[in-house]
Amino acid sequence: MMLDVKHVTKQYGQKNVVEDVSVSIQKGKITSFIGPNGAGKSTLLSMVSRLINKDSGDIVIDGKNIKDSKSNDLAKKISILKQSNNVNIRITIKDLVSFGRFPYSQGRLTEKDWQHVNDALHYMRLEDMQNKYIDQLSGGQLQRAYIAMILAQDTEYILLDEPLNNLDMNHSVEIMKALKKMVNELGKTVVIVLHDINFASCYSDHIVALKDGKVVKGGATEEIIQQPVLKEVYDMDIQIEIINNNRICIYYT
Amino acid sequence: MRKGYLLIIALFLLSFISLFVGVKNISPLDLFHLTQDQQKILTVSRLPRLISILIAGSSLSICGLIMQQLTRNKFVSPTTAGTMDSARLGVLVSLLVFPAAGMLEKMAIAFAFALAGTFIFMKILDHIKFKNTIFIPLVGLMFGNIVGSITTFFGLKYNLIQSISSWLHGDFSMVIEGRYELLYISIPAIILAYLFANRFTLAGMGEDLAVNLGLSYKRIVNLGLIIVAFVSSIVILTVGTLPFLGLIVPNIVTIFRGDNIKKSIFPTAVMGAVFVLFCDILGRIIIYPYEISISLTIGIIGSAIFLYLLLGRNAHEN
Amino acid sequence: MKTKLIILVTITAAIITLFLFIDMGGYWGYILTRRLNKILAIILTGSSIGVSTIIFQTITNNKILTPNIIGLDSLYMLIQTVVVFTFGANTLTMMNSNIHFLISVGLMLVFSALLYTFLFKREGQNIYYLLLVGLILGTLFSSISSFMQILIDPNEFLVVRDSMFASFNNVNTQLLLISSVSVVLIGLYFLRFIKYLDVLSLGKEQAINLGVSYDPVVKRLLMIIAVLVSISTALVGPITFLGLLVANITYHFMGTYQHKHLFAGSIFISIISLIGAQMLVERVFHFSTSVSVIINLVGGLYFLYLLLKESK
Numbered sequence: 001m002m003l004d005v006k007h008v009t010k011q012y013g014q015k016n017v018v019e020d021v022s023v024s025i026q027k028g029k030i031t032s033f034i035g036p037n038g039a040g041k042s043t044l045l046s047m048v049s050r051l052i053n054k055d056s057g058d059i060v061i062d063g064k065n066i067k068d069s070k071s072n073d074l075a076k077k078i079s080i081l082k083q084s085n086n087v088n089i090r091i092t093i094k095d096l097v098s099f100g101r102f103p104y105s106q107g108r109l110t111e112k113d114w115q116h117v118n119d120a121l122h123y124m125r126l127e128d129m130q131n132k133y134i135d136q137l138s139g140g141q142l143q144r145a146y147i148a149m150i151l152a153q154d155t156e157y158i159l160l161d162e163p164l165n166n167l168d169m170n171h172s173v174e175i176m177k178a179l180k181k182m183v184n185e186l187g188k189t190v191v192i193v194l195h196d197i198n199f200a201s202c203y204s205d206h207i208v209a210l211k212d213g214k215v216v217k218g219g220a221t222e223e224i225i226q227q228p229v230l231k232e233v234y235d236m237d238i239q240i241e242i243i244n245n246n247r248i249c250i251y252y253t
Numbered sequence: 254m255r256k257g258y259l260l261i262i263a264l265f266l267l268s269f270i271s272l273f274v275g276v277k278n279i280s281p282l283d284l285f286h287l288t289q290d291q292q293k294i295l296t297v298s299r300l301p302r303l304i305s306i307l308i309a310g311s312s313l314s315i316c317g318l319i320m321q322q323l324t325r326n327k328f329v330s331p332t333t334a335g336t337m338d339s340a341r342l343g344v345l346v347s348l349l350v351f352p353a354a355g356m357l358e359k360m361a362i363a364f365a366f367a368l369a370g371t372f373i374f375m376k377i378l379d380h381i382k383f384k385n386t387i388f389i390p391l392v393g394l395m396f397g398n399i400v401g402s403i404t405t406f407f408g409l410k411y412n413l414i415q416s417i418s419s420w421l422h423g424d425f426s427m428v429i430e431g432r433y434e435l436l437y438i439s440i441p442a443i444i445l446a447y448l449f450a451n452r453f454t455l456a457g458m459g460e461d462l463a464v465n466l467g468l469s470y471k472r473i474v475n476l477g478l479i480i481v482a483f484v485s486s487i488v489i490l491t492v493g494t495l496p497f498l499g500l501i502v503p504n505i506v507t508i509f510r511g512d513n514i515k516k517s518i519f520p521t522a523v524m525g526a527v528f529v530l531f532c533d534i535l536g537r538i539i540i541y542p543y544e545i546s547i548s549l550t551i552g553i554i555g556s557a558i559f560l561y562l563l564l565g566r567n568a569h570e571n
Numbered sequence: 572m573k574t575k576l577i578i579l580v581t582i583t584a585a586i587i588t589l590f591l592f593i594d595m596g597g598y599w600g601y602i603l604t605r606r607l608n609k610i611l612a613i614i615l616t617g618s619s620i621g622v623s624t625i626i627f628q629t630i631t632n633n634k635i636l637t638p639n640i641i642g643l644d645s646l647y648m649l650i651q652t653v654v655v656f657t658f659g660a661n662t663l664t665m666m667n668s669n670i671h672f673l674i675s676v677g678l679m680l681v682f683s684a685l686l687y688t689f690l691f692k693r694e695g696q697n698i699y700y701l702l703l704v705g706l707i708l709g710t711l712f713s714s715i716s717s718f719m720q721i722l723i724d725p726n727e728f729l730v731v732r733d734s735m736f737a738s739f740n741n742v743n744t745q746l747l748l749i750s751s752v753s754v755v756l757i758g759l760y761f762l763r764f765i766k767y768l769d770v771l772s773l774g775k776e777q778a779i780n781l782g783v784s785y786d787p788v789v790k791r792l793l794m795i796i797a798v799l800v801s802i803s804t805a806l807v808g809p810i811t812f813l814g815l816l817v818a819n820i821t822y823h824f825m826g827t828y829q830h831k832h833l834f835a836g837s838i839f840i841s842i843i844s845l846i847g848a849q850m851l852v853e854r855v856f857h858f859s860t861s862v863s864v865i866i867n868l869v870g871g872l873y874f875l876y877l878l879l880k881e882s883k
Contacts, residue, residue: 395874
C-alpha cells in the first residue's frame with residue numbers, strides 16, 4: 001500500500017510543466033521533492049492532492065485511483081498545505097485547527113473531533129496561544145497553526161509545499177523536527193517540496209530530484225545527495241561533506 | 254515597421270472617406286468645383302467632425318497608455334479608474350451650481366472633479382494590499398459606480414438625468430463648427446505627455462527603481478494624472494464618453510511595440526485615431542441615412558476586443 | 572452572539588411596528604394592507620440581497636465586491652429599455668406583470684448560466700475573470716440602453732426611468748406571491764450548502780484540501796446568487812450597493828466568521844436599512860427620490876470610506 005504517481009503530465013499552453021512523471025511514495029517516510037525553479041515540484045504536489053487537474057496519467061492512493069474517489073473521502077486520506085495561505089477572515093488558532101475536522105464532521109464537531117483538535121494543538125505546542133487571532137501571529141507560529149490544522153485532519157498522507165518559505169532558521173528547524181516526529185511517532189507519511197537541499201538531506205528518507213518537469217532521479221537520500229546527481233539537477237559542482245552523519249552540500253563558493 | 258506604414262495609410266484613407274460619407278452627397282470628384290452648399294457642409298460639419306475624431310481618438314488612447322504605465326496594470330484606463338464618472342459628476346455640478354457658465358468654466362469644473370476622482374482611485378490603489386491584475390480594474394469600476402450613484406442622486410432630484418446622459422453620450426454627429434474647438438486645448442497636453450514619455454516609462458517600473466534613478470516619482474505620477482484628467486474632461490464635454498478606447502488601443506499597440514512609452518506613444522495615437530474613425534464611419538453607413546452613435550459602435554466593438562484580450566491573456570498565463 | 576442577534580431582532584421588530592402604524596389616519600384597513608405588502612417586499616429583497624452578497628464575498632474571498640456587478644443590473648435595465656423602445660411605454664405598464672417578471676428573471680438567469688458555463692469550461696479560471704467579463708458585458712448593455720434611451724420620447728423615458736430605481740411604493744401583490752415562493756424554495760435548497768461556506772472562506776485550496784468538491788459547489792452557489800439577485804431586481808428594481816453596505820456592516824457588527832450568524836445578521840440589517848430608507852423617502856423626501864438612490868448613495872460613500880480606511 002502506498003501512493004503511486006503514474007505517467008502524470010501537465011501542460012500550460014504549449015509547455016510541459018510536468019512530463020510523464022512516475023514516482024512511488026513509501027509509507028511512513030519523509031519524501032522530499034527537490035530541484036531548481038520551474039522544475040514542476042509544486043505542480044506535481046498540487047496534482048497529487050487534486051488541487052489542480054492533471055492532463056494525463058494516474059494517481060493511485062492505497063490501491064484507489066483519486067479520480068474515482070470522492071473529494072470528501074480523499075480529505076480523510078491525504079492533506080495538503082500550500083505555501084501561500086492568505087486568509088482574510090479573523091479567526092483564532094483553535095477555530096482554524098477545528099476546520100481540520102470538516103471532512104469528518106461537516107462543521108458539527110463532536111466530542112471526539114474536539115479531542116483531535118486539542119491533541120493537534122498540544123502536539124504543535126500551541127495550547128497557550130490557542131485563542132489568539134491568526135493575524136497577530138508571526139510567520140513561524142502561523143505555519144505551526146496550519147500544520148496543527150492538517151494534523152487534526154488526521155490523514156495518513158501529509159503534503160507540504162515549501163513550508164519553510166520566509167521562516168527564520170530556528171523556526172525552520174522547529175517545523176522540520178515536528179514533521180520528523182509526526183512520521184516517527186504517529187506513523188504519518190510526509191511529502192514535502194523543499195528549496196533548501198540541506199534540509200532535504202538532513203530530514204528526508206527519500207528524495208525525488210526533478211528538473212524541467214521530469215524526474216532526474218529518485219531514491220534514498222544517500223543515493224541522491226551525490227555530486228553527479230546534483231550536478232545534473234542544478235548544473236553546478238556541489239561539494240558534499242559528512243558532518244554529524246548528515247550529508248551537507250556546500251555550494252556557496 | 255511595415256505595420257506602422259499600414260497604419261498611417263489606413264489613417265489617411267479613412268480620413269478621406271470620412272469627409273465624403275453623409276446625408277448630403279459630396280463625392281471626391283466634386284472637390285475641385287464645390288458648390289457653396291457643399292463647401293459649407295465641409296467646413297461646418299465634415300471637417301470639424303474629422304478633426305475632433307482624430308484628436309479625441311488619439312488623445313484618449315494616449316491617456317490610457319499613461320494610466321496603464323503608471324498603475325502597472327494593463328486593464329486600467331479613464332473608464333476603469335473612475336475618471337470618466339468623476340468628470341460626469343463635475344458636469345452635473347456645473348449644470349446645477351453655475352447654470353449660466355460657458356464651456357470653459359464647465360470644463361474647468363469637470364476637470365477638477367476628474368482629477369480629484371483619479372487621485373482618489375490612486376489613493377485607493379495605494380491602500381489595497383491585494384494587487385491582483387484583474388482585481389484593480391474591478392475596484393476602479395466599482396469606484397466609478399459609486400461616483401455614478403452620487404450623480405444619479407442629484408440628477409434625479411433636479412430632473413437632469415436624461416439631458417446629462419444624452420449630452421455625455423459619445424456622438425460625433427453633434428460636432429459642428431463652433432462646438433468642438435475646445436478639443437484643441439488637449440493638443441498641448443498630449444505634446445507634454447510625449448516630452449515626458451521616458452519618465453512615465455521609468456515611473457512605471459515602480460517607485461523604488463524610479464527614485465533610485467533620480468526621478469521625482471510623485472511629481473511624474475501627478476503630472477501623468479493631471480494630463481489624463483484634463484484630456485478626459487475635455488473629450489467628455491465635447492464628444493461625450495468613448496468607452497474602452499483608452500483600454501484596448503494601448504493594449505494592442507504594446508503587444509507589438511513593448512512597454513517603452515517613447516516607442517509606443519506615436520503608434521498608439523495613430524491607432525486610436527484609426528479605430529475611432531473606423532467605428533464612426535461604420536456607425537454612419539450601417540443604417541444610412543440615420544446614424545448609430547459612436548458610443549454604441551465603440552461599446553460593442555470595444556467590448557468584443559477587450560473580452561478577446563482578457564481571455565487570450567488568460568490562456569497564455571496558465 | 573446571542574445578545575447581538577437579540578438586539579437586531581428587537582430593532583427590526585420595533586422599526587417594522589413603527590413603519591406599519593405611524594400616521595394611520597382614516598382608511599386604516601387599506602393603508603395597513605399596503606404597508607404590509609411593502610414590508611413583505613422589503614423582507615424578500617433584503618434577505619435575498621444580504622445573503623447573496625455574503626455568499627458571493629465568501630466565494631471571491633473579498634469584502635468589497637457585490638454580485639450585482641456581474642452585469643445583472645444593466646441587463647435588467649436593458650430589458651426594460653428594449654420593451655419601452657420597441658413596444659412603447661404602454662406595454663410596460665399594461666403587460667401582465669407575472670409574464671413580465673418571468674421574462675426578466677428568465678433572461679437574467681440565462682445570462683448568468685451562460686456566463687458561468689462559458690467561464691467554468693476554461694480550466695484554471697480565476698473567479699475575477701468571471702467578474703470582469705460580466706462587468707464588461709454590463710457596460711455593453713448599459714451603452715446599448717443609453718443609446719436607446721436617447722431615442723425614446725421624453726414622456727416614455729419617464730417610465731424607463733422609474734424602473735431604473737428600486738422602489739417599494741408600488742409593489743405588485745401578484746409578484747409578491749411568486750417571489751416569496753421562489754425565494755423560500757431556493758432558501759431551502761441553499762440550506763445544505765451553508766456548511767461549506769465557513770470552509771470556503773479559508774480559500775480555494777484549503778477548501779479542496781478539506782474535501783469540498785469545489786467546482787460543483789461554487790457553481791451551485793453562484794446559481795443560487797443569480798436566482799436571488801434576479802428575483803429581487805425584477806421585483807423592485809436594482810439596488811446595487813445595498814449588499815455591499817449590509818454585508819460590511821454585518822461583518823463589523825457580528826464580528827464572527829461563522830456564516831450561520833452572518834446570514835441571520837445580514838437579513839435583519841438589510842431589513843432595518845431598507846425600512847429606514849423607505850421611511851426617509853416617505854417622510855423626509857416626500858417621494859421625490861427613491862430607496863435605491865438613497866441606499867446607493869449611503870452604501871457607496873460607506874464603501875469608499877472602507878476602501879480608504881482599510882489597511883491603515
